[in-house]
Amino acid sequence: MIKTRGYAALNGDQPLQPFDFERRAPAPQDVQIDILYCGVCHSDLHTARNEWGNTLFPSVPGHEIVGRVAAIGSAVDKFQVGDLVGVGCMIDSCQHCPSCAEGLEQFCDNGFTGTYNGSAFGGQENTYGGYANNIVVRQEFVLKISHTDNLAAVAPLLCAGITTYSPLRHWSVGPGQKVGVVGLGGLGHMGVKIARAMGAQVVLITTSPDKSADGLRLGAEEVIISTDPQQMAAARNSLDFILNTVAAPHDLDALLALLKRDGTMTLVGAPADPHPAPDVFSLIFKRRKLAGSLIGGIQETQEMLDFCAEHGIVSDIELIPMEGINDAYERMLQGDVRYRFVIDMASLANN
Template sequence: MHDEAPGAKPSVAAYTAPSAGAALEPTTIERRPLGPHDVGIAIHYCGVCHSDVHQVHGDWGDGTFPMVPGHEIAGVVTEIGADVTRHAVGDRVGVGVIVGSCRDCGMCVQGLEQYCAKSVETYAAIDRYHGGEPTRGGYSTHIVTDEHFVLRIPDSLPLDQAAPLLCAGITTYSPLKHWDAGPGKKVAVLGLGGLGHLAVKIAHALGAEVTVLSRSERKKDDGLRLGADHFHATDDPATFDLLAGTFDLVVCTVSSRLDVDAYLSLLANGGTMVYLGITDEPLGVSVFSLLRGRTSLAGSQIGGMAETQEMLDFCAEHGIGADVEVIDATRINEAFDRVRHGDVRYRFVIDASTFES
């Protein structure tokens, strides 16, 4: 970071969307001065999440502009505040979806910071804990973050493959753990994209019997390579007859409108369908689909800090990283367009060194 005087706000290179729907462009932003509990991080890689695309295009209507996206951040610690105890200069670290929470409510005390009513997202939010300024994400060369929200990336995980774990990885790991995916459990992963490909890897490593449900068989070879035991095309109506009453857990990673009742019919008695993909369209569900087998329809978002660290350690132990296509900053807008059309296998990751090019 370029900091000319003690206490000054460091200026760093970044890519920003000046307004909703605008193309991202190179710029310079200021980071806050390092506080006593802060960690300064040189970003090496940042993943491109589908939510970045939604936020930049104003699909959810609550973003702040100009916007610097990015919440799948992997890099190296360059400086630490005087009271930092969790990290040291030179550590390999990551920052995910949130960079602040109240730390006192029932959710925070349970290690569920992601559900804190006063949590602060890594970008497109107002940082109530540091002067009320807008947060800016990882499409940048550097970031300053409270140590509590900085994760250790094990040495065996390549940083480019680790970056998407900070969102896509924990978003899938958390519900798989919560609903006890493991030996003896049948798990279906609906959709094989950025989230889905990691859900398959993680569910397989947990010991579950894994089935991929995708519209066609176009990605069948990939699904089986990633660790799925079975692959079925949902465009074939016979799939729903064949698999009726089969799964203990259906993990929905798609963000398009679905016939939810059809997928609920695939659950075994007491099974759960959990939504991870975000759609702003209402879900049409018949109560009879839930009564039929005491089934549940649920949602889940990322994980707390302790669980996210647990996920990173688990992925390192099992050799799990994201399948990535590394790009330079000049290709961000192209990548956004390809993400909107599902044209990536399976996560774009930006080389942060190119933000200054």
């Protein structure tokens, strides 16, 4: 067993605190990783506070992991000690259902195993995530990182990056298309960057006028303030695709009205409470589609990392020490981060 130091939520009502535990020693197909950086996702907060009602305590969050290979199992053939690698939102799946066979492990018919808060296949133990100094993962779920610098800002690509890349890729976003991105947070700012790099004309849709300048800096060519009825009316029937990243319940009809005939709006934000039901007439009269998307499979996540490295894309981050995580959660709730917190795991040595 490997001694591990991390931070955990012991229940949903207490702040995260230092937590010592053990990882398994590497099996033949395992990669042991020393974690350098871990991004902070809103899902971490939901889980730590049991807002989805499914948390297995103690819970060590974190699924945006960048680190270096410290050891490998005897059968590992994809990685070597010293390699720079990443781990995203899942660390296992059944590997034999139709979805897994198609490289869509995120839709595993038997349920993928989350990097944290998920019972491991073949066992009942809780999985512990990246708010820790190390992790052990099967090589099939470890990713190569080819970025050469700003590694802390690479970490959020393992969730925010693939969550936005996957639907943009699936719905073939590219040159000649006008694409709306709703919300400029951890997901939205990645959506703007990636859609622009794919060649689309990007329109940021936000409730916050003070984010207009940032939206343009990040790659949007236009900004629509969704609380302004005149701006929304002027944009009706103008967008080919909308990537909706907002993780709070809101009216979908006003956004659907911005789509052209046959346009699609895809939801990637996960609100704690449901959105109001959309008006069916918003869909049927223009043959519009309302869809959803999760993360991406391992192959697509690797594709995303390579795409971002090629285009120089990383997240806009604020680097924090591990002991700052509880303050970071409170600031996330206030929207006080532009646009992703990342934990410097070297700070664990101080705890």
